[in-house]
Amino acid sequence: MSTLILSLETSSPVCSVALHRDGQLLGQSELRLEKSHSSHLSLLIQQLLDNTNSTLQNLSAVAVSDGPGSYTGLRIGAAAAKGLCYALDIPLIAVSTLQALAQQVAAFTPPAEDVLFCPMLDARRMEVYSALYTHEGQEVLAPAPLILDSETLAEQLAHHRLLFFGNGAAKFAPLLNTPHAGFLTAIEPSAIAVGTLAYQAFQRQDFRDVAYYEPFYLKEVHTTTPKARA
Known part of the structure; x- marks a missing residue:
């Protein structure tokens, strides 16, 4: 039985998704729009599946870029990956950005x-x-x-x-x-590389707990409360 892995890369301004079968790239799609991950990630995933004649039910695992990187971007990628893995009852793979x-x-x-x-x-x-x-x-x-x-x-x-x-x-x-x-210039994180390493992790059965997984932020995230206007 072949291994079909969907990979998500949202750690940077580039929103990227890729699909690999047995470690071989089937297709990839990316969007280079600032702060677009939350509104476009699901659409990119569905378009990629449609373009490769695949379905969510065909997936063997979902891989996500683990960080470090953009706090918001990593949260969006992790939430999408965890949601898919939970709904489809398939493994979650985290790959170092x-x-x-x-x-x-x-x-x-x-x-x-x-x-x-x-x-x-x-x-x-x-x-x-x-x-x-x-x-x-x-x-x-x-x-x-x-x-x-x-x-x-x-x-x-x-x-x-x-x-x-x-x-x-x-x-x-x-x-x-x-x-x-x-x-080297113009090198941006890509879901293609995430998928390559994810297939190796899948072979090792190196999976994350879907319920408790959190991205690797590397540094604590500090949030502030906006000051009330006078």
Whole structure:
């Protein structure tokens, strides 16, 4: 019996969905509109299923980008994935946003032992969410919030070539003066990479509890109450 996995990526301004059968991409759809996830995600999912002659009842699992990333975006993706899994009684798979972003770049990068992949997601001001991975996806540095300055990742840059990408990488480039750093532009989180890693997780039976799953925000979310007008 084939494995059909629907993947959702809502951690960034890009709202992306993908469908894989046995690890092979059947189709994907994305929308690049700010604050559109809540109103368009369900429509993107249905359009993708229609375009691939699939139905919700055919799904073996739903995968979701686990974070870090936009708090609101992650909440929307998690709620949609949990709702589908509960209604269809199928497993929920959570995939690290940073690991999926690294896999996305590694897929078209020739292997090299001294190269590490460094996804960076903007966390405002001079802070990013980041991690380090090998070409094979092995975690070298766990996801963490980093304050960017000229000494950030200095130890790793002294021994490896680092490839930086993601919407937080551009603000790091002016701070570095080393041939060991390379930068890629226009790399955004994609549900395609989430689906690739989700199939591996499905084979390992690496599932999340649908009732209690929460995205990996990495930092506590602080909310404020608007001041009353005088």
